Amino acid sequence: xxxxxxxxxxxxxxxxxxxxxxxxxxxxxxxxxxxxxxxxxxxxxxxxxxxxxxxxxxxxxxxxxxxxxxxxxxxxxxxxxxxxxxxxxxxxxxxxxxxxxxxxxxxxxxxxxxxxxxxxxxxxxxxxxxxxxxxxxxxxxxxxxxxxxxxxxxxxxxxxxxxxxxxxxxxxxxxxxxxxxxxxxxxxxxxxxxxxxxxxxxxxxxxxxxxxxxxxxxxxxxxxxxxxxxxxxxxxxxxxxxxxxxxxxxxxxxxxxxxxxxxxxxxxxxxxxxxxxxxxxxxxxxxxxxxxxxxxxxxxxxxxxxxxxxxxxxxxxxxxxxxxxxxxxxxxxxxxxxxxxxxxxxxxxxxxxxxxxxxxxxxxxxxxxxxxxxxxxxxxxxxxxxxxxxxxxxxxxxxxxxxxxxxxxxxxxxxxxxxxxxxxxxxxxxxxxxxxxxxxxxxxxxxxxxxxxxxxxxxxxxxxxxxxxxxxxxxxxxxxxxxxxxxxxxxxxxxxxxxxxxxxxxxxxxxxxxxxxxxxxxxx
Numbered sequence: 310x311x312x313x314x315x316x317x318x319x320x321x322x323x324x325x326x327x328x329x330x331x332x333x334x335x336x337x338x339x340x341x342x343x344x345x346x347x348x349x350x351x352x353x354x355x356x357x358x359x360x361x362x363x364x365x366x367x368x369x370x371x372x373x374x375x376x377x378x379x380x381x382x383x384x385x386x387x388x389x390x391x392x393x394x395x396x397x398x399x400x401x402x403x404x405x406x407x408x409x410x411x412x413x414x415x416x417x418x419x420x421x422x423x424x425x426x427x428x429x430x431x432x433x434x435x436x437x438x439x440x441x442x443x444x445x446x447x448x449x450x451x452x453x454x455x456x457x458x459x460x461x462x463x464x465x466x467x468x469x470x471x472x473x474x475x476x477x478x479x480x481x482x483x484x485x486x487x488x489x490x491x492x493x494x495x496x497x498x499x500x501x502x503x504x505x506x507x508x509x510x511x512x513x514x515x516x517x518x519x520x521x522x523x524x525x526x527x528x529x530x531x532x533x534x535x536x537x538x539x540x541x542x543x544x545x546x547x548x549x550x551x552x553x554x555x556x557x558x559x560x561x562x563x564x565x566x567x568x569x570x571x572x573x574x575x576x577x578x579x580x581x582x583x584x585x586x587x588x589x590x591x592x593x594x595x596x597x598x599x600x601x602x603x604x605x606x607x608x609x610x611x612x613x614x615x616x617x618x619x620x621x622x623x624x625x626x627x628x629x630x631x632x633x634x635x636x637x638x639x640x641x642x643x644x645x646x647x648x649x650x651x652x653x654x655x656x657x658x659x660x661x662x663x664x665x666x667x668x669x670x671x672x673x674x675x676x677x678x679x680x681x682x683x684x685x686x687x688x689x690x691x692x693x694x695x696x697x698x699x700x701x702x703x704x705x706x707x708x709x710x711x712x713x714x715x716x717x718x719x720x721x722x723x724x725x726x727x728x729x730x731x732x733x734x735x736x737x738x739x740x741x742x743x744x745x746x747x748x749x750x751x752x753x754x755x756x757x758x759x760x761x762x763x764x765x766x767x768x769x770x771x772x773x774x775x776x777x778x779x780x781x782x783x784x785x786x787x788x789x790x791x792x793x794x795x796x797x798x799x800x801x802x803x804x805x806x807x808x809x810x811x812x813x814x815x816x817x818x819x820x821x822x823x824x825x826x827x828x829x830x831x832x833x
Contacts, residue, residue, distance in 0.1 A: 313784075316780075320711065322415075327725070328375075328721055329423040330460060332368070332423040333426055334725055334729055360428060361428040364425075368420050369420050376416055384400050387399065455765055459768050461722040462722055462766055462806065464722075465722045466769060466770060466777065466802055466806060467773050467777040468714055469801075470774070470778075471777060471780065471784075472715045473797070473802065474777075474785070475704065475711055476708055478785060478788065478791060479705060481636075482636040482704070485632075485636055487631060487697075488571075489570065489631040489633075491693045492694045493668075494569075494660055495671055496660050496692070497658065497679070498657070499655075501686045513682045514526045514528065520675070521666065522666025523671070524662045524663060525568035527561065527659075528561065528565075528656050528658070529559065529561040529658055530560040530648075531657065532696075533632070533697055536633075536634060537557040537641070538557075539560070543644070545611065546612040546613065546614060552601075556600075557644070558615075558654070562579075563580060565645070566591065569662075573627065573628055574605045574627050575606050576626030578625075579625075588650065590622045591626040591627070592626075592645075594629060594640070597627055608627055609626070613644075615644075618650055622646065622650075635701060636788065636789065636790040637790075638789055719806065719809060726813050727814075730758070730813070733758065734821040737821075741754055741758070741821050742824075751822050751823075754818070754821070755818055755822060
C-alpha cells in the first residue's frame with residue numbers, strides 16, 4: 310500500500326544519509342592529515358574555491374564508484390527481488406519512468422552534501438593553523454561529528470524497532486482467531502456459463518458430497534479472504550424514518566453457514582427442513598448494529614425491504630462477527646441470503662470442506678467429477694487457508710525488506726563507528742601510553758576511549774525510542790486489529806545495538822590498550 314511504499318522510500322534515503330554521514334565523518338576525522346595538505350596548498354596560492362572543487366571532485370569519484378556498484382548489484386539481485394515481491398521489474402524502469410531523474414537528483418545531492426561540508430570547513434581554516442595540526446581538536450568539528458553519529462544510530466534503532474513491530478503485527482494477524490473455518494477447504498472457481506448449468510451444478514455438489522473425505526459442499530458469491538463486493542440498499546420496515554443503509558449481501562446456499570462453522574448468537578441458519586427460506590436472511594453482528602437494532606435477539610423476526618426483492622425478507626438468525634478479509638480491515642456488515650431470490654448476483658465459488666483424508670487425493674477426485682459435468686471449463690481451485698494467508702504476503706515482504714534495511718543500516722553505522730574509534734585511538738595513543746605508565750588498568754583505558762561513543766549511543770536511544778513509537782504507531786493505525794505494545798519491541802533493539810557497538814569499540818580500542826607504552830612515548 311502507499312503508506313508502506315513511502316516508509317520504504319524514507320528508509321532507503323535514511324540508509325543513504327547514514328552512508329553520506331560516514332563519508333563526512335571519515336573525511337573530518339582524517340582532518341589532521343588533510344589539514345596539512347590543504348594548508349600547504351593554500352600557502353602555495355590555492356584559493357578557497359579551488360579547495361572546495363577538489364573535495365567535491367573527490368566526493369564525485371567516491372559516489373560514482375558506489376553508483377556503478379549499486380547499479381550492478383541491482384541488476385544481479387533483480388530476479389530475487391521480483392520473486393520476493395511477485396512483480397516483474399527490469400533495469401529499464403530507470404529509463405522508461407521518471408525514477409531515473411529522481412535517481413540522478415539524489416546522486417547529485419549526495420555528491421554535494423558529502424563533499425561540501427568537509428570542503429567548506431577545511432578551506433575556511435587559516436593555513437598557519439592547519440600546518441600546526443590543531444584542526445581535529447576544534448569544537449565545531451567535534452560537535453558536528455557527534456551529532457552525525459547520533460543521527461546514524463537513531464536511524465538504525467528506529468529501523469530495528471520497526472522490524473520487530475512489523476513481525477509482531479504479522480504474527481498477531483496470523484495467530485488471531487478468525488471466527489470462521491478456513492482450513493481443510495478446497496475452493497473451486499465457478500464454471501463458465503453453459504446449458505443446464507443449475508442442474509449440472511446440483512448434480513456435481515451431490516456427487517462430490519458423497520466422496521469419503523468430504524464433510525460439506527456449498528456454493529456462494531464470496532468466500533473468506535475475498536471481498537463480498539455485492540451491495541444492496543436495505544430499509545427496516547419498522548423504521549418510521551425509512552432510512553436507507555447500504556450493506557454487503559453475500560448470496561449462498563443452505564449449507565454455507567454450517568460449512569464454514571459460523572457461530573450463531575441468536576436464531577438459526579438456512580434449512581430445507583422449514584419448507585424453504587427464500588425470503589429469509591441471516592445477519593452478522595455488525596449488520597445488526599448498522600441497522601439500529603438494540604440486540605441480536607431484538608433483530609429476530611424483523612422484516613427488511615431489500616433492493617431488487619419483490620417482498621420484505623425476514624431475519625431468522627444472527628451470526629457472530631468473523632473476519633471476511635484480513636485483520637487489517639474492520640468487521641463489515643454482511644447479510645446472508647439464498648441465491649434463489651438474488652439470481653442476478655454472481656455465484657463465484659464452490660467450497661468443498663474436508664473431514665479428513667489427503668488433500669491431493671481430494672483434488673484428483675473432485676477433478677474427475679468436474680470433467681464429467683464441465684469439460685469445457687477449466688478446473689481452477691485453491692486451498693482456502695493458503696489463499697487467506699496470501700493477504701498477509703505484502704506485510705511479510707514489507708517486514709523482510711525493513712529487516713534487511715535494518716541490518717544494512719547497523720552494518721554501515723558500526724563500520725563508521727569503528728573508523729571513528731580507530732582515528733580517536735590514533736590521536737590519543739600517547740595519552741593512553743602515559744596513563745598506562747602511571748598505573749591505569751585496561752578497563753580504565755577502555756572506559757576513557759569508549760565513554761564518548763557510549764554517551765552518543767545513549768543519546769541516540771533516548772531520541773529513537775519515542776520516534777520509533779510515533780512512526781510505527783502511525784503505521785499500526787492502518788490496521789483495525791493490531792498487536793499490543795510490548796517492552797521487547799524497544800529493549801531488544803537497544804540491547805542488540807549496545808552489544809554490537811561494544812564489540813566494535815572493543816575491537817578497535819584493543820590495539821591501543823594492549824600496545825606497549827614505550828612505543829608511543831619513545832619520541833617524547
